[in-house]
Amino acid sequence: MAAKRDLARLITGIENGEPAALRTLRAQYALTGHAHVVGVTGAPGSGKSTLIAALTRLARRRGRTVAIISVDPSSPFSGGALLGDRIRMRDLFEDPGVFIRSMANRGAPGGIARATADVVSAIDAAGYELIFVETIGAGQSEVEIARLADTVVVVEAPGMGDDVQAIKAGILEIADILVVNKADREGAERTLSALQAALEISAPLAAGHHGPAAPTSVATATTTAERWQVPVLKTVATEDVGVADLLDAVERHRHFLGDGRARAAQRMEQEVLRRLRDLVWQQVAQHISDARLRALAEACASRQLHPDEAAATLLREVFSPASADSQP
Numbered sequence: 181m182a183a184k185r186d187l188a189r190l191i192t193g194i195e196n197g198e199p200a201a202l203r204t205l206r207a208q209y210a211l212t213g214h215a216h217v218v219g220v221t222g223a224p225g226s227g228k229s230t231l232i233a234a235l236t237r238l239a240r241r242r243g244r245t246v247a248i249i250s251v252d253p254s255s256p257f258s259g260g261a262l263l264g265d266r267i268r269m270r271d272l273f274e275d276p277g278v279f280i281r282s283m284a285n286r287g288a289p290g291g292i293a294r295a296t297a298d299v300v301s302a303i304d305a306a307g308y309e310l311i312f313v314e315t316i317g318a319g320q321s322e323v324e325i326a327r328l329a330d331t332v333v334v335v336e337a338p339g340m341g342d343d344v345q346a347i348k349a350g351i352l353e354i355a356d357i358l359v360v361n362k363a364d365r366e367g368a369e370r371t372l373s374a375l376q377a378a379l380e381i382s383a384p385l386a387a388g389h390h391g392p393a394a395p396t397s398v399a400t401a402t403t404t405a406e407r408w409q410v411p412v413l414k415t416v417a418t419e420d421v422g423v424a425d426l427l428d429a430v431e432r433h434r435h436f437l438g439d440g441r442a443r444a445a446q447r448m449e450q451e452v453l454r455r456l457r458d459l460v461w462q463q464v465a466q467h468i469s470d471a472r473l474r475a476l477a478e479a480c481a482s483r484q485l486h487p488d489e490a491a492a493t494l495l496r497e498v499f500s501p502a503s504a505d506s507q508p
């Protein structure tokens with residue numbers, strides 16, 4: 181396994197979009213695809229970091245190497261951590277078999293989802309077996325990050341409003357495992373049954389965030405035996421209660437996924453298209469001159485040209501520069 185220091189440096193390079201780091205990443209690509217990537221998402225303060233810390237300690241006792249990526253500025257894993265939290269997790273920071281990294285939340289070229297995907301890839305290539313990715317479960321970018329994961333754990337806590345947060349945020353659909361953390365708190369049972377009820381409603385429609393296309397044939401896709409039953413588990417992360425059951429469920433889900441080639445290919449279609457979109461935009465943007473853009477914008481402002489026409493004009497000019505002279 182690569183030294184933590186080297187890995188940390190590579191990740192900084194990735195975050196800064198350094199060409200050398202991206203070259204290394206591409207060169208190492210064949211080494212990736214072995215880690216089990218587990219997304220842990222949920223409302224702020226639901227106990228995601230505490231739960232990940234507990235899962236990590238247990239996974240270490242089971243002999244696995246673990247990495248934790250936190251896409252969450254207020255996390256105990258990141259710089260803004262409360263000192264007390266960091267001290268409580270010092271054993272993890274000092275364990276050579278544990279790599280912890282928080283993502284810069286802003287400014288990553290290509291967006292945080294892309295940067296996170298690349299960081300996961302770097303950690304995967306470095307040989308870590310289990311990778312936890314912590315995100316706050318709100319908004320599109322978190323859902324996008326969750327999609328990177330093989331297994332998505334959605335964490336709820338009781339008493340965070342009458343409605344179940346996961347349903348509101350629309351992240352129930354992406355959950356492979358649901359957790360009611362802080363089960364020592366009042367209202368845990370209510371949250372648990374609310375989640376179970378919500379699951380029963382959505383279960384016939386969705387088969388986890390990987391959708392029904394993962395099985396290799398239509399015949400297997402329709403058999404219930406192939407369908408993952410989303411478990412709803414209770415935990416008290418601060419007291420290690422239910423953590424072993426949760427890690428068992430995570431491992432069971434990995435088992436359920438199997439070697440995952442078909443699923444990976446399906447996910448790669450999206451990945452390739454996303455990168456194509458970025459690439460096309462970069463290439464197009466390169467060829468648009470500020471002066472030309474300003475001229476067209478002025479034509480739009482004086483209502484001589486519709487913005488759609490302006491955009492179409494620019495596109496045409498980029499792909500056939502020779503005809504540019506004849507344009508308005």
Ligand SMILES: Nc1nc2c(ncn2[C@@H]2O[C@H](COP(=O)(O)OP(=O)(O)OP(=O)(O)O)[C@@H](O)[C@H]2O)c(=O)[nH]1
Binds near residue numbers: 226228252362
């Ligand atoms: N009573 C109780 N408190 C818990 C439990 N799990 C976590 N906490 C506490 O809840 C607070 C928030 O926990 P975190 O692990 O930081 O929660 P988080 O979801 O990572 O929070 P953000 O990263 O800020 O979204 C901390 O003070 C924890 O000690 C639990 O099971 N029971």
Ligand SMILES: [Mg+2]
Binds near residue numbers: 230252255
């Ligand atoms: Mg956190």
